[in-house]
Amino acid sequence: MPNNRFPKLHILSSSPHTLTFELSETDVSVANTLRRMLIADVPTLAIDLVSVHENTTCLLDEYLSHRLGMIPLRYYDDTANRYGDPSKEFREPRDCTCEDGCPKCWVTFTLGVQFSDKTDNPNTKTVSITSADLKSSNSNVSPASFLSEEEEENAQEEGISLVKLARGQHLYLEARARLGCSKEHAKWCPVAVATYRFIPEITLNTPALSKLTLKQREELVECCPDQILKIDDVTGQIILAEDYEDKATFTEDLHYLQESMKGSPEDDNFITVKQSESRFVFTVESTGCMHPVEITRSAMRRMEEKLIMLKGECAGINEGV
Structure with a gap:
């Protein structure tokens, strides 16, 4: 039986017509359901x-x-x-x-x-x-x-x-x-825009990176157009940019460059970038008919109502059996 999850919502920015928030400790099925509710059920x-x-x-x-x-x-x-x-x-x-x-x-x-x-x-x-x-x-x-x-x-x-x-x-x-x-x-x-994106998870293989020359490390940093990496001024090592979560895109350029730098294809990657399976950043832009916070609350209420109705229907089926 799967573990119970308790999704959390953290508001990143809010204005009278735009809301940005992070939805965490859940999965993509819930995130996509919320997106569909924002568009079609408010x-x-x-x-x-x-x-x-x-x-x-x-x-x-x-x-x-x-x-x-x-x-x-x-x-x-x-x-x-x-x-x-x-x-x-x-x-x-x-x-x-x-x-x-x-x-x-x-x-x-x-x-x-x-x-x-x-x-x-x-x-x-x-x-x-x-x-x-x-x-x-x-x-x-x-x-x-x-x-x-x-x-x-x-x-x-x-x-x-x-x-x-x-x-x-x-x-x-x-x-x-x-x-x-x-x-x-x-x-x-109610919305002109209701989208979400995946939070990136970036892992640096520090021992492998330390074996690269400074020029190779600079090439790895420069091949990322979103500038998620940078060179530490003191150590000369690759570190994550402070706002990498807001910038990161999932490009293949970094993958191909790493493959060319490896001693053998079996070696571990220097840098691993993947999508988080439990954290999402939503952007909700209102058409002006409602405050985006109210739109999000209304979508969540509708989702809760549908889940309660589904629970009742399932209970009725079980009683019939």
Whole structure:
């Protein structure tokens, strides 16, 4: 029977839209499951139904509906005082007890703009309709138009551009957003990036390295483009770079160079680089709909729920047997 593992998570860096953490004391199956959960199983809000009342713009109703659906929506959690998990406040319509939709399962956005509302400058030929023109029925739900204040200050538009209006054109529509997961459609995906990489394990064969000339040791250091090795200024021996875990890639150049330096093919390697089987570094970048810490927490909750459900199903099978 395999030994029980107790995975650990250590945050390396965190910002409002990017999270980097190390997952350790587990294996690649758990790491990949967490990655898939981050991408496909975290519930978010997205526009799902659009009713276009009047549209005299250059885009068809279907194009506008698609653009509206891809706008990330964020939910402001008053208790946490930041943009958080909307599943704490909303339910999916199929899980709600209402019949025609209610504030607990739908959020309504209205958009009504005509050219004259945007400008009174007679020299202006076109104006932009953006996500900033959407009016939400819930004050805690709004479009994630910008990832940061700096981006907002440098932006040329007020939000995510939807369509341009020429003089005399107008657009009136109503859009309804609901909770969902990206395994149903990509518009509910909370992350732009959710990847992990293996922590490298580097072993130096000090007795064998000491038999090499200084020039050979320098060649070994220089053949690694990621600069994971360096020459000690005092001893002249090869040592690991301080941040080798952040740099190391798994290249074949070092392997081929070592083979050419060996006295015989049976000799041990001077330097061994392999992937750790129990340590992984994750990078999670949010689309702006949720804080990356909340995305990770939500993914872990979903994983726990699925494991509990699987445990119950297995228990039921055993009782039947």
